[in-house]
Structures are given as C-alpha cells and as structure tokens.
Amino acid sequence: MSGVVLAPDTAPRGAATNREETGTFEFKAPAVLVTAGGIGGNQDLVRENWPERLGQVPRKMITGVPEYVNGRMLGFAEAAGGRIVNRDRMWHYTEGVTNWNPIWPDHGIRIIPGPSSLWFDARGQRLPVPNFPGFDTLGTLKAIGHSGYDYTWFVLTQRIIEKEFALSGSEQNPDVTNRDLKLTLSRVLPGAAGPAEAFKKHGEDFVVASSLSELVDGMNALTDEPLIDLADLERQIVARDREMDNPFTKDLQVSAIHNSRRSRGEKLARTASPHKILDPKAGPLIAVRLNIITRKTLGGLQTDLSGRVQGFDHAPVPGLWAAGEIAGFGGGGVHGYRSLEGTFLGGCLFSGRQAGRGIAEELRG
Ligand SMILES: Cc1cc2nc3c(=O)[nH]c(=O)nc-3n(C[C@H](O)[C@H](O)[C@H](O)COP(=O)(O)OP(=O)(O)OC[C@H]3O[C@@H](n4cnc5c(N)ncnc54)[C@H](O)[C@@H]3O)c2cc1C
Structure with missing residues (x-):
C-alpha cells in the first residue's frame, strides 16, 4: 500500500472542487490522514515497547519490514495530541x-x-x-x-x-x-x-x-x-x-x-x-x-470507527485521521491481540476505506 500524508499546509483549503449536486464536493477544512505504517523497521522502538510477557528483549533481531516503517509519524501524531494505545502489542x-x-x-x-x-x-x-x-x-x-x-x-x-x-x-x-x-x-x-x-x-x-x-x-x-x-x-x-x-x-x-x-x-x-x-x-x-x-504493529493511534484520531480526553483531534498499521490496523487491531495469521492487510484496507469516507463526509459538511 502506498502512504498518503497530507500536511495541513499542502491540503486544499476551501477549493471548490466537486460539489455534491454536480458529482463534486467542497473542502471546508484541511484534513491530515496518516497511513505511514507501524514501527517494525525501527528496532530501537520495538525494543523500547517490548512487552514483559514475551520475556527478555531480544539482543539480536533482524528486520522484516522496509526501513521507512519507522514509527516517525506516530511521534508527530502524538505531538499533535493523538492518543497511542497498546504500544506493546506487536507481532514478530x-x-x-x-x-x-x-x-x-x-x-x-x-x-x-x-x-x-x-x-x-x-x-x-x-x-x-x-x-x-x-x-x-x-x-x-x-x-x-x-x-x-x-x-x-x-x-x-x-x-x-x-x-x-x-x-x-x-x-x-x-x-x-x-x-x-x-x-x-x-x-x-x-x-x-x-x-x-x-x-x-x-x-x-x-x-x-x-x-x-x-x-x-x-x-x-x-x-x-x-x-x-x-x-x-x-x-x-x-x-x-x-x-x-x-x-x-x-x-x-x-x-x-x-x-x-x-x-x-x-x-x-x-x-x-x-x-x-x-x-x-x-x-x-x-x-x-x-x-x-520484526513485522507487525498492533497498537497505535486510537481512532473511532471512521478513522478519526482520538485525543487523551477521548475527544477527536480536529483534522487528524489515521488508517492502517499506524492505527493498530484500524482502531486497535480488528482481530484482537492474538489475531488471525495473514489477515492484517484486510484491516488496513478496511480502515483506509472508513477513514476516506469519514473525511469525505466531514469535508462535505
Ligand atoms: C514481507 C511482508 C509480508 C507480509 N505478509 C502479509 C500477509 O500475508 N498478510 C497480511 O495480512 N499482512 C501481511 N503483511 C503486513 C501488511 O503488508 C501490512 O500490515 C500492511 O501493508 C500495512 O499497511 P499500511 O498501509 O498501514 O502501511 P505500509 O504498507 O507500511 O505503507 C506505509 C506507507 O507510508 C509511507 N510513509 C512512511 N512514512 C512516511 C512519511 N513520513 N511521509 C510520507 N509517506 C510515508 C511508506 O513509504 C509506505 O508507502 C506483510 C508485511 C511484510 C513486510
């Protein structure tokens, strides 16, 4: 999947594209959708969040996902007020x-x-x-x-x-x-x-x-x-x-x-x-x-069912949305912690669809 990160200053503001009656709609506010993946490409973060229940933190690991899956956007989203849950839930x-x-x-x-x-x-x-x-x-x-x-x-x-x-x-x-x-x-x-x-x-x-x-x-x-x-x-x-x-x-x-x-x-x-x-x-x-x-991240930005990122007070962070692995596969792991082998991608796709629809609805006003 490819990532879509719309920085607020690059998002179209008030551009009257696509009004509903003409098959178009109007952006009323900028929206940021983060879909930058999990943390599996960052061994430091994996070690930092290693759960006690899995025993000792491995001294040696190898990396099973590309380098860009580094958790960097999680940090930015958290700095913007997003709440991260279940940091220690990983699937390696x-x-x-x-x-x-x-x-x-x-x-x-x-x-x-x-x-x-x-x-x-x-x-x-x-x-x-x-x-x-x-x-x-x-x-x-x-x-x-x-x-x-x-x-x-x-x-x-x-x-x-x-x-x-x-x-x-x-x-x-x-x-x-x-x-x-x-x-x-x-x-x-x-x-x-x-x-x-x-x-x-x-x-x-x-x-x-x-x-x-x-x-x-x-x-x-x-x-x-x-x-x-x-x-x-x-x-x-x-x-x-x-x-x-x-x-x-x-x-x-x-x-x-x-x-x-x-x-x-x-x-x-x-x-x-x-x-x-x-x-x-x-x-x-x-x-x-x-x-x-290393492979998959099951914790991440907490969202509601339409992909809107929740803040520490559980209120949505205005304009911030997340989907895919960065959102723990869409709202904290669609299949739960033990999950079901091979079904991770489906949750990512589904949460992307939900977030897309949610953003469209929000922007349509
Ligand atoms: C080898 C391998 C095998 C797998 N096999 C399966 C399987 O059989 N079944 C299954 O369900 N799942 C499988 N998975 C897991 C599945 O592929 C991932 O869970 C899924 O791709 C995550 O989707 P995503 O869109 O959230 O993140 P990703 O697919 O990781 O995409 C993130 C995107 O964000 C981009 N990005 C990152 N940071 C930034 C930034 N700062 N700005 C802009 N763009 C950025 C990246 O370039 C990338 O394109 C496998 C994963 C791997 C690595």
Whole structure:
C-alpha cells in the first residue's frame, strides 16, 4: 500500500472542487490522514515497547519490514495530541533468516514453514509442545523469550526443504508477484523452490551436511558458544524417527504431520511425505538458525470507527485521521491481540476505506 500524508499546509483549503449536486464536493477544512505504517523497521522502538510477557528483549533481531516503517509519524501524531494505545502489542515472527541479498538494513526473511522440521532451542532441546513449525507465533515467541537466547534451530532434510519452505515477501515469490501460472504450478514439482535453494546455498544461517556430526559442527561454528551436544541431539532425533514406525504415536508433531497430509492441498504442495530425519535417502541434512524477525504493529493511534484520531480526553483531534498499521490496523487491531495469521492487510484496507469516507463526509459538511 502506498502512504498518503497530507500536511495541513499542502491540503486544499476551501477549493471548490466537486460539489455534491454536480458529482463534486467542497473542502471546508484541511484534513491530515496518516497511513505511514507501524514501527517494525525501527528496532530501537520495538525494543523500547517490548512487552514483559514475551520475556527478555531480544539482543539480536533482524528486520522484516522496509526501513521507512519507522514509527516517525506516530511521534508527530502524538505531538499533535493523538492518543497511542497498546504500544506493546506487536507481532514478530520466530523463523527469520538473514537475507543474503538484502534490500534494507538487517533485512530478514521469514520462512513460512510446513510441519515437519524439528525445532530446537539454542541449547539443542526440542521446543515445548505445541510450538511446532507454523503453529503458534506468539506462543513460540514467548517460549524463546524465556529461553535465555534469541535464536532457535530447525533441523530438517532436503526432502522437507523442497516441499515445506515458503519464504515471505514479494521478491521471494516471483510466481505470485509476476502472476506467472507456470512458475506457480512448479511449486508441486520435485526440488526446492529457487528462492529457498538460493538461501540454502548463500544464507548465513544455513548449514548443510551429509552426517549429523558434521551438521552439529556447522551449527556450533555459527554461534558464540558451542551449545549443541551431538549425542543429545542424536538421541532426540532418533526418538522422533522411531515414532515414524508407530501408527499410534504419542509424538504430537508426528501426529500433526499425518493430520496435515489428510488435506489434499497440504499433501500435494506443503507437507513432505513422512520420513526419518536420519534416513540418508532424504538428505542431505540441513540446520537453519532462526532469528526473531520484526513485522507487525498492533497498537497505535486510537481512532473511532471512521478513522478519526482520538485525543487523551477521548475527544477527536480536529483534522487528524489515521488508517492502517499506524492505527493498530484500524482502531486497535480488528482481530484482537492474538489475531488471525495473514489477515492484517484486510484491516488496513478496511480502515483506509472508513477513514476516506469519514473525511469525505466531514469535508462535505
Ligand atoms: C514481507 C511482508 C509480508 C507480509 N505478509 C502479509 C500477509 O500475508 N498478510 C497480511 O495480512 N499482512 C501481511 N503483511 C503486513 C501488511 O503488508 C501490512 O500490515 C500492511 O501493508 C500495512 O499497511 P499500511 O498501509 O498501514 O502501511 P505500509 O504498507 O507500511 O505503507 C506505509 C506507507 O507510508 C509511507 N510513509 C512512511 N512514512 C512516511 C512519511 N513520513 N511521509 C510520507 N509517506 C510515508 C511508506 O513509504 C509506505 O508507502 C506483510 C508485511 C511484510 C513486510
């Protein structure tokens, strides 16, 4: 979406364009609509507002939104009398990898994972249930925040990366961005998608190895301390692999993989056929160091239902309107704090429509 910021001195004053009876209307007063996005591009602001409930403030994060999403306009709007609510409500992801081909500083890309990768904390312990890949973003963020470390690990196979690694971002999905049907259909063909394969090859967070001991050496080489113990990691992977032979498994992640494949779409394009991680035919083995990656802002300027910014006394700030992420997706998060994955944009669009209509009505008088 593109931002619209009409500064009062540039807004048309009293210009008799578009009167109602002629399909036109008259501006009676200047209006300012701020739609400058959230704070995810500003790590300082993200840290400053980090909620206690999510545990320690990450020392290292990568940035999942463009640099201009810096919260600057929030400051101006607040200075103009606007009330900011729920500053600590943010939605950041836990599966961030450093972009080997960055567009903005600290550019991170989120892996949108299928269910099969094994997820370990920095010390090499499986994350507590139900923190499986793609299950509960805020729950996993909280678990990591209380782990004492900022990063976690996926351990997977070539067979899993081929089917289950989607990357978020328009440049990472040329088939969708360019509406290329042929390329889109190639997603169901064998082989990892080009962008995922490029990360495997060039990404600084990726380790590829033909044996588990080589993998562990590679993982330990990427971190300040060598925290992964080969024997302990092997014990956990062997225990999980054993459950592949158990039709009544109590390993909930293995159950989730079988459950996912009941859906034809998932089976075709998103969930690898169940296999043992240590099966050499499924290899090579891959480990991915996952960083916290900033993304969405759910707090912001408090507005009424037509996008009019509220002041500290809950009275509207004259002439000031807000929509989109700067308004916490339109009035404090249309879907609430835990939200619904992938539905953020809709609230931004809807609040823009509401604000546009509200301004038109106000200016029409
Ligand atoms: C990689 C990625 C993937 C995403 N995937 C999804 C998804 O699958 N589903 C979903 O619902 N949401 C998704 N989102 C979130 C969604 O894109 C945002 O919530 C939404 O775009 C926010 O819209 P907005 O108009 O409020 O702000 P933005 O889209 O951030 O637009 C803000 C605009 O304001 C401009 N601007 C900033 N400051 C100024 C200034 N001072 N003066 C003038 N202009 C300024 C900027 O240039 C920019 O054009 C994703 C976001 C990213 C980054």
